Amino acid sequence: MEREDMTFVSKLNLEMERQLLQLFPKPVKLHLLYQASMHDFSLSTNSFDKGGQFVIIVYLGRGEEARGAYLGRDRLNKYQSFFLFDLTSKQVTSIANNSEVETDEAPWTYGNAFKLRECYSHAKRLWVDFASDEAYNTGWAKESLTNRDGSLKDVEIFRVDDVGDVLLYPWREIVWNESTREELRENFVSHKVMSESLNSARVLLLGPAGAGKSSFLNSIRSVMLKRITHKSVSGAGAPDHLKKLKSSSIRAERGGHVTSLTLCEVIPLGEEEATGLSIPDARAVIKGHVPEGYRFQQGTPFSSQTIGYRAEPGIKDKIHCVLFFLDARKVTTYSDYLQKKIRILQAELHDLDVPQIVLLTHVDQVCHAVQEDVKYVYSSRTVKDKVQKAAEFVGIPVSFVLPVKNYASELSTNCNSDILLLSAVHIILQAVDDTLDDQCV
Numbered sequence: 001m002e003r004e005d006m007t008f009v010s011k012l013n014l015e016m017e018r019q020l021l022q023l024f025p026k027p028v029k030l031h032l033l034y035q036a037s038m039h040d041f042s043l044s045t046n047s048f049d050k051g052g053q054f055v056i057i058v059y060l061g062r063g064e065e066a067r068g069a070y071l072g073r074d075r076l077n078k079y080q081s082f083f084l085f086d087l088t089s090k091q092v093t094s095i096a097n098n099s100e101v102e103t104d105e106a107p108w109t110y111g112n113a114f115k116l117r118e119c120y121s122h123a124k125r126l127w128v129d130f131a132s133d134e135a136y137n138t139g140w141a142k143e144s145l146t147n148r149d150g151s152l153k154d155v156e157i158f159r160v161d162d163v164g165d166v167l168l169y170p171w172r173e174i175v176w177n178e179s180t181r182e183e184l185r186e187n188f189v190s191h192k193v194m195s196e197s198l199n200s201a202r203v204l205l206l207g208p209a210g211a212g213k214s215s216f217l218n219s220i221r222s223v224m225l226k227r228i229t230h231k232s233v234s235g236a237g238a239p240d241h242l243k244k245l246k247s248s249s250i251r252a253e254r255g256g257h258v259t260s261l262t263l264c265e266v267i268p269l270g271e272e273e274a275t276g277l278s279i280p281d282a283r284a285v286i287k288g289h290v291p292e293g294y295r296f297q298q299g300t301p302f303s304s305q306t307i308g309y310r311a312e313p314g315i316k317d318k319i320h321c322v323l324f325f326l327d328a329r330k331v332t333t334y335s336d337y338l339q340k341k342i343r344i345l346q347a348e349l350h351d352l353d354v355p356q357i358v359l360l361t362h363v364d365q366v367c368h369a370v371q372e373d374v375k376y377v378y379s380s381r382t383v384k385d386k387v388q389k390a391a392e393f394v395g396i397p398v399s400f401v402l403p404v405k406n407y408a409s410e411l412s413t414n415c416n417s418d419i420l421l422l423s424a425v426h427i428i429l430q431a432v433d434d435t436l437d438d439q440c441v
């Protein structure tokens with residue numbers, strides 16, 4: 001617990017604090033803002049901002065006992081969440097855990113269950129009313145405590161601060177449970193592309209070597225097969241990258257039907273001048289001129305003279321979405337050359353009306369919490385910062401950057417990694433549909 005002013009010593013002892021902190025799903029710290037006994041039991045003297053998250057603790061006159069409430073508002077200061085609690089050094093009980101409070105009442109009032117009020121006619125008097133409110137089901141006997149008769153020892157108000165890297169409120173909302181996983185999987189396998197002449201959207205994976213393009217393909221396959229498959233990962237630092245255009249369809253399950261997603265791999269985008277996929281080659285692939293299996297050759301761009309050139313590509317041959325892969329660990333150190341190349345491609349894609357999304361990989365390797373459990377990805381301050389940096393690097397809005405964690409060293413798939421991968425697929429297919437929809441109008 002932090003105390004701004006050392007004359008301000010909280011009555012919350014260490015054991016009680018430990019008990020109380022257990023009620024929070026993520027690590028937080030309490031910062032004492034107000035103590036009634038230090039403010040002449042007057043509420044009006046406190047002048048702190050009422051937005052954010054607070055804990056109010058009422059110390060009862062009888063023994064080492066306290067009751068209290070938590071109140072939180074989101075970043076937009078809109079909806080409130082709260083819970084009430086009974087607290088001793090030995091245990092804490094959460095009551096009336098409510099995620100949505102419709103009222104916009106005074107900040108220290110929780111229906112009839114808990115009311116903190118000041119007596120206007122008698123200075124230096126503070127009252128706390130408790131009740132067995134039906135809506136909150138507190139089970140508290142109806143009583144009014146006041147500092148005047150000693151039934152109320154003190155009242156303290158704390159600000160609740162996030163600790164370290166994990167933010168209390170995620171910056172994107174996902175419900176991390178088995179039904180989300182199943183729903184996303186169901187949506188994916190039943191998805192139909194918004195075009196009668198197209199069964200599967202061709203999605204091109206672009207990015208520097210080692211960014212995780214092949215791993216993404218493998219990870220999506222693993223999600224569908226419900227077991228890890230290592231089919232096409234080159235391995236870190238492998239000298240032998242893919243040298244040709246290779247399109248892989250994704251099946252709904254082993255031997256199942258082909259889904260509406262086809263992932264197309266090419267050689268990596270080079271990080272140095274004159275290396276990797278050239279702009280003319282990338283352009284030819286995106287427009288559908290390049291045949292399947294074509295082997296890219298450094299220094300010899302694909303052209304209308306190249307054997308296999310498809311002069312009049314149909315909708316099935318073109319690329320319908322481009323994914324730029326960036327490694328979260330390297331996003332601030334990638335070369336200017338790579339940035340220039342991506343930005344040229346990006347401008348072309350814009351002209352060609354091909355949607356583009358950035359997949360930020362290796363997020364587990366920039367944040368311990370995410371390494372432990374992927375469900376922290378949208379609560380991680382570091383990942384949020386890397387997403388912002390990736391958006392700046394590529395020059396697109398933050399909402400087009402999706403953090404993902406590929407299956408790399410796991411021996412089996414897991415619910416939360418599947419959810420993050422499947423939600424990326426969902427957004428990719430949505431982007432394809434939105435563009436095809438526009439083109440049909």
Ligand SMILES: Nc1nc2c(ncn2[C@@H]2O[C@H](COP(=O)(O)OP(=O)(O)OP(=O)(O)O)[C@@H](O)[C@H]2O)c(=O)[nH]1
Nearest residue numbers: 209210211212213214215234236268362405406408
């Ligand atoms: N921890 C972790 N490792 C990853 C992730 N994505 C990829 N990797 C590892 O990074 C290495 C490179 O990944 P690849 O998928 O082969 O990279 P690539 O983009 O296909 O690289 P090239 O084929 O060389 O262009 C592999 O060892 C992967 O296991 C990730 O999200 N988290």
Ligand SMILES: [Mg+2]
Nearest residue numbers: 213214234242
């Ligand atoms: Mg690869």
